[in-house]
Amino acid sequence: MFKKILIGNRGEIACRVIRTARAMGVSTVAVYSDADRHGVHVRMADEAVHIGPAPAAESYLVAEKLLAACQATGAEAVHPGYGFLSERASFCELLEANGIVFIGPKPRAIRAMGDKIESKLFAQKAGVSIVPGHLGVVEDADTAVRIAEEIGYPVMIKASAGGGGKGMRIAWNAGETREGFQSSANEARSAFGDDRIFVEKFIVDPRHVEIQVLADSHGNAIHLGERECSIQRRNQKVVEEAPSPFLDAATRAAMGAQAVALAKAVDYQSAGTVEFIVDRDRNFYFLEMNTRLQVEHPVTELVTGIDLVEEMLRIAAGETLRYAQDHIRLDGWAVESRIYAEDPFRGFLPSIGRLTRYRPPQEGSAGEITIRNDTGVREGSEISMYYDPMIAKLCTHALDRTAAIDAMGAALSQFEIEGIEHNIPFLAALMQHPRWREGRISTAFIAEEYPDGFERPAASAATRRKAALIAVSIEIARKVRLDRHIDRLREHSGTARREWVAKIDDDYFPVAVDAEAGEGARSVFEMSLDGATSRLTTDYRPGVSPWSGTIDGVAVTAQVRSAREGVLLFLDGLWLPCRAMTPRIAELDRLMPVKLPPDTSRLLLCPMPGLVVSIAVSEGQAVKAGETLAVVEAMKMENILRAERDLTVASLKAKPGDSLAVDAVIMEFA
Known part of the structure; x- marks a missing residue:
């Protein structure tokens, strides 16, 4: 067995390889770019070597730099992980020519x-057996259209050297074929240095x-x-x-x-x-x-x-x-959810920034459930625009599929991430989706079930009931803490109040606290809502997340965030604004006017931090709904921004090559 190996990768997969190598008694060498200087994989490895600037083309994709790192550290072999140089035959040959083993x-x-x-x-x-298609390189968009029409729509346009979903487009007509050919070629050239494209039949409902x-x-x-x-x-x-x-x-x-x-x-x-x-x-x-x-x-x-x-x-x-x-x-059965730095409520657009809070669920086995979280970040890590937006891979294992899915839903509810947008709300909603739970899926599932993008589903009556009870328990816990520190407030704090109103979203729920007691460090409540009584137990302390306890004997976990008024609860895959108040305050609250969001209908805003690749229109130009306005690249993916309706371009506020922040104005419309 090798004594020392180098991991030619970064982030989660580098950490994953290091863990196994360590268990086998094999020393490890990490490599890192400027952006990863403080990366988790760098700290985990026994040694680390700097290999260049943040762009992958100047660091992780430079085979000679990884070879030099092997030679400098005495690494006998290289594990390439996935992506980067993992499927580059020339890299394997370079290592072998220098007496270094390629682990692959x-x-x-x-x-x-x-x-x-x-x-x-x-x-x-x-x-x-292979999918019908044209097994050759397609030279240009016109050829792609001709081949697509010969095969029959729909077709899949693919980069020959592609992977990870990059350089791939589905086309249903000639226009989409032309556009998809160019975008696939551009993505492949940027990510893999190889813009060869081929076309094959797309299997419907695959x-x-x-x-x-x-x-x-x-x-x-x-x-x-x-x-x-x-x-x-x-x-x-x-x-x-x-x-x-x-x-x-x-x-x-x-x-x-x-x-x-x-x-x-x-x-x-x-x-x-x-x-x-x-x-x-x-x-x-x-x-x-x-x-x-x-x-x-x-x-x-x-x-x-x-x-x-x-x-x-x-x-x-x-x-x-x-x-x-x-x-x-x-x-048994295992399910994996990829936690991405992206905003599911804005078309899953990438999100970058610092993880101000990162608290994954507890790993390990409990009873018949196992939780595993493969990650390459920690609290304080920076999510960079230069690399893939995956934060972690959360996995659950159970005796059967339903139990594994339920375990995943519970684990997602406990996964706390702040500082960036992420797709946990979408994943949590997916775990409750009937079609997914029944296994009636295809690669078109997301497009079919969320054709207009993902929007927060309405909270069920059961979820809103749980939220109301939890919100009242949190407010009582806050009052109790005030009592302990400020004696003069005890008389007016409301800890002994029986009647409450919980506001969940924009709905009001009268809650009566029929009894309250303590069992050691846990509080026990008997609460009435809509004519039904529930028993709630919790050891929640103000300022701590998540809230955990039981409602009618069923374990419940909810993330808690402070809000301007009340709290935000992440419960059953939904962020719910919650506030517990007195009946009189609730009566007045109903009279408060609703603040409307600003009108941005005449602006094209950059939906994610990224680089402007191209501007497809000019000032004064009239465009039709669906036409391309601009292309923005983020995390190695090109995002085409289209007109939502017929309009006229009044002024351009950005140009190709500009790096824009989220919601930066790209253009204004008349």
Whole structure:
């Protein structure tokens, strides 16, 4: 086994590899850019080497800098993680030429499978079913349109060197094909230095199901079952699970056998993933093979008990695979939620800034539930515009799918993040979505269920009831604290008050406190609301989050944030403004006028911090609804800003190359 390895990556995956290496007694070397100087992975590793400026093209993507770091520290091998140089055959060859082991497959396999066009040609020759399409490089937008019309719409436009959802567009007509071709090429050139594009048929209502494989240098190869990755947004996976709720045993066996056959055909050596598209009738088609560790690998680890990073290290060190196919068992169910720095209420646009609060749920096993949180940040970390916006991967494991989903919902309710926008409200709402819970999903799920973007769903009657009871308990706790510190307020503080009104959103709920007692450090309340009595217990202390306790014997957790009036509660996946007050104050509160937001209908505001790539209009130009106004790049993704209605451009306030903050004015309309 290696004595020292270098991790050629950053953030969450670098931390993930370091944890396994440490458990194996292997020393680690981290690399970091200017933006990651204080990164968690830098502190976790035994050594760290600075490799350049923040842009990945000047640091993490420069193979020679990683080689120099190996030579300076004596690292015997490099684990590339995912992204960056993980699927670059030339990087593997550079290391091998200098006597350093690449912890992954050999260059031949990377070349054959890492390129989307070449991999499909190889798979076709190996007898693997592939999606109909044009297996060649598309030179320009006109050619893309011609090919798309020959194949038949809809089509998928893909960057040959793409990955992680970058450089991919779905087109339903010629106009979208032209626009998608250019955007895909631009994204691929920026992220991968390779703007080759190909076009294939888009399967309607597809499921994205992938098979995890392990193969060694001695001719042994197995699969570890499948992962369902159909919950996607803009071709970027959001939620994954293992196993798939859709596959039957026969389909699973057939897909696994094909994946293993492909791995053997290409002489694969390491952990890898064969991705398939599965249609409504469980027909499956080869999509691509990722010759690296996948972001979603933890769900496979949770259901198999196998540490994939450890196996990668052992295989790279020349060891024989420790498992045969009949050793593999899928136990229970695992779900992974990707926590992203993005605003789900503004079209999931990226968010950057400092994590002023970062408190993930407690990791570990309790009863039949396991919680795992893979992350590369801590409280105080900076979310940079230069890299992927993923903050963490929250995973839960339970005996069955429903229990795993319920555990995920509870864990998301406990996950506290402040300082940036994030997608936890969307993920929490998704865990309650009937279609998701029933497993009736496809890669179009988000587009179909949220065609106009994600908006906060209305709170259910049960959620509002819980919020009202919790709000009153919080206000009583605050009054009690005042009593203890200011004796002269005791008479008027309201701690003995029976009648309360809880305002949840804009609704008012009369709450009667029938009884209050203490059980050690816990407070016990008997409360009446809408003619029903509930027993609430909690050990909540003012200023502390989250609120935890029980309501009618059921455990409840709610994040608590101070607000100008009352508190904000994150409960059942929703942020709810809550305020507990006396009946008289509630009566007056109903008379208060509502403050209207400012009118921004005549402005195009930058929806996220980013770089202006292009301005598509000029001053005085009349544009139609749907036309492109500007393109803004953030976190390696191009975002096209379109006109919401017919209008005329009055003035331009930004130009290509400008770096803009969120809500900066790009242009004004007449």
